[in-house]
Amino acid sequence: MTPDAEHAAVRAHGLTKRFGENLAVADIDLSMAHGEVLALLGPNGAGKTTTAELCEGFLSPDHGQVLVLGLDPVAQGPRLRPRIGVMPQGGGAYPGVRAEEMLRLIASCCAAPLDPAWLLETLGLNEVRSTQYKRLSGGQQQRLSLACALVGRPELVFLDEPTAGMDAHARNLVWELITALRSDGVGVLLTTHLMDEAETLADRVVIVDHGRVLANGTPAELTAGEERLRELHFRSRPKLDLDLLLAALPEDCAAWETRPGQYLVRGEIDPQTISTVASWCAQHGALADELRLGRRSLEDVFLDLTGRELRA
């Protein structure tokens, strides 16, 4: 471990964890600065939760080392725990406890807690503050779990799939809160398999698969590349006849419907190509919407690295 490890929020070297024959985390190096939002992005079973749990001190590595806020999360857990917040996957609370009661209970264990009423309001839980945990929806349980992770004013929070199972409104509340945490200098290590979540929130993204780091960088670094001026993305109605569209475009162009109603054209993309796509759609009674040039998405990066789509 390098001497500056004590100055990083998280510094891991060669982290390895097996469950029987299953190598869940294989020689992972990680570095996260104070106040940074770092996303561990990968498909189901990639090793994100195991990596986070090694950092939180819930698991011990088989090999390698990790320091969190300069402390060993297992050996120095009692010193570390008051300084971090953890939102585990799937929450976890007594089924009969009421939302506000749960949050106040956690707050009572913290030296200088945030105001539980303010947190409930901010996370849109005010109306269910007297509802028992077991009667909350999955998204409400997630938000309560996030409130519990934050109430102790942590320097660093670990959020495991923080918006899993949430509707768009709840997800936006959580995204806004994570952005506010970042502005307040709180570090956030989040795991996600949602590209847009990583792309929107993270200063840095670490793409993991099969327990290994495949790529590490800012979203802009990861999505930059030679291909960036050779792609045109647009939305329109599903099932456009792409053979007909290609007949109207220069010969080197290729086109795909990547998802229903989402299209990608690759080739020499110049102003004429863009105009042809828009007018061809209009001639076929469709609108070419959200025309976007150039930049590869994290989804493209993952596809390039693994040959597979990031599975939800």
Ligand SMILES: Nc1ncnc2c1ncn2[C@@H]1O[C@H](COP(=O)(O)OP(=O)(O)OP(=O)(O)O)[C@@H](O)[C@H]1O
């Ligand atoms: N306690 C455990 N015992 C046995 N195997 C485990 C355990 N925890 C995780 N694994 C296995 O380790 C691998 C990595 O799992 P992990 O939960 O870290 O992945 P993940 O990227 O967080 O996936 P998900 O998005 O589904 O949560 C998987 O193959 C999983 O089945």
